[in-house]
Amino acid sequence: MIHHTATSVVTIERFIIEQERQHPQATGQLSGILYDMALAAKMIASKVRSAGLVDILGATDDHNVQGEVQQKLDVFANETIIKAMDHGGRLCAMASEEEPDIIPIPDRFRCGKYCLLFDPLDGSSNIDVNVPVGTIFSIVKKVTKSKHGELADLLQPGRRQVAAGYVLYGSSTMLVYTTGQGAHGFTLDPSIGEFLLSHANIRTPDEGRYLSVNDAYEQHWDDSVRQLMRRYRGLEGGRRSLSVRYVGSLVADFHRNLLGGGVFCYPAHAKSPRGKLRLLYEANPLAFIVEQAGGAAIDGRKRILDIQPEELHQRTPLYIGSKADVDLASRTLAGLKTAVGA
Numbered sequence: 001m002i003h004h005t006a007t008s009v010v011t012i013e014r015f016i017i018e019q020e021r022q023h024p025q026a027t028g029q030l031s032g033i034l035y036d037m038a039l040a041a042k043m044i045a046s047k048v049r050s051a052g053l054v055d056i057l058g059a060t061d062d063h064n065v066q067g068e069v070q071q072k073l074d075v076f077a078n079e080t081i082i083k084a085m086d087h088g089g090r091l092c093a094m095a096s097e098e099e100p101d102i103i104p105i106p107d108r109f110r111c112g113k114y115c116l117l118f119d120p121l122d123g124s125s126n127i128d129v130n131v132p133v134g135t136i137f138s139i140v141k142k143v144t145k146s147k148h149g150e151l152a153d154l155l156q157p158g159r160r161q162v163a164a165g166y167v168l169y170g171s172s173t174m175l176v177y178t179t180g181q182g183a184h185g186f187t188l189d190p191s192i193g194e195f196l197l198s199h200a201n202i203r204t205p206d207e208g209r210y211l212s213v214n215d216a217y218e219q220h221w222d223d224s225v226r227q228l229m230r231r232y233r234g235l236e237g238g239r240r241s242l243s244v245r246y247v248g249s250l251v252a253d254f255h256r257n258l259l260g261g262g263v264f265c266y267p268a269h270a271k272s273p274r275g276k277l278r279l280l281y282e283a284n285p286l287a288f289i290v291e292q293a294g295g296a297a298i299d300g301r302k303r304i305l306d307i308q309p310e311e312l313h314q315r316t317p318l319y320i321g322s323k324a325d326v327d328l329a330s331r332t333l334a335g336l337k338t339a340v341g342a
């Protein structure tokens with residue numbers, strides 16, 4: 001663990017270098033990917049900040065692979081990340097929530113040993129109403145011998161991630177990432193255009209204050225999910241009730257709960273048997289971060305990071321956040337009759 005004095009200003013670049021120095025065998029490729037992500041984040045942040053000012057609001061004619069209407073800013077964020085990352089010689093393949101297939105590294109550029117998976121602009125249906133949105137990313141190491149990454153390189157369980165992070169475009173822009181040495185947060189200082197260390201070694205409270213769930217789906221939930229929600233609300237089991245907060249932008253809901261303590265749930269339900277969220281672009285990176293901060297993430301039964309993906313755009317139910325609250329989900333959904341607070 002690196003200690004900084006209260007007065008030292010630590011840029012994300014300095015922090016990444018200092019973390020890299022703890023691994024003498026490091027080639028610097030992973031650090032390079034993280035710098036490039038920080039650069040892409042600054043470019044997206046600048047566009048998001050001016051979204052209300054320029055004629056960029058509204059949907060394009062395109063639909064993404066999930067059949068959802070793409071907002072123009074989604075397209076911008078997607079292209080910005082691809083352009084910032086494809087030429088560095090560190091990646092061998094990419095995958096984006098907005099693209100149906102693997103994004104290859106163009107032949108004119110060198111290929112490296114890492115793969116990047118990302119959701120360029122999550123929560124984009126919130127842009128028109130000035131609600132925070134985010135970018136989420138995950139990095140894994142190539143496992144096949146091919147020069148260009150293959151599907152097998154991208155379809156790795158989340159526990160094999162070497163780094164993951166998210167950017168929250170909120171009242172300030174924050175980037176939170178982990179390389180497996182704790183989760184660290186940086187706030188963009190727009191006056192100097194740098195991400196500065198603001199939240200070193202984030203620890204999420206063991207017990208949460210907040211419950212984030214869209215209970216408009218209650219009619220489609222099964223009985224165990226309904227029971228879990230009653231327990232979170234203190235209506236059953238004698239547990240202290242959680243306060244409900246739901247933005248509808250995963251990064252914003254996750255970030256609030258990470259710092260303040262809480263649980264975000266997107267259960268499977270009758271109309272959406274695998275939930276809505278994507279394993280590779282949303283659940284895995286956030287699960288890596290929350291575990292590094294002392295929290296937990298499950299799909300209702302299994303640890304998210306142990307799920308073997310079968311396809312790029314696979315969806316998963318998600319229960320993520322403070323350990324005690326996720327444990328309660330695990331026990332309730334398994335139908336265990338143990339005491340709620342136990």
Ligand code: AFP
Nearest residue numbers: 122123124125126214248249250251
């Ligand atoms: P959009 O990108 O279409 O706005 O979806 C956002 C999201 O994937 C995630 O950020 C939210 O947590 C979740 O969907 C909200 O979904 P519901 O509207 O079904 O609650």
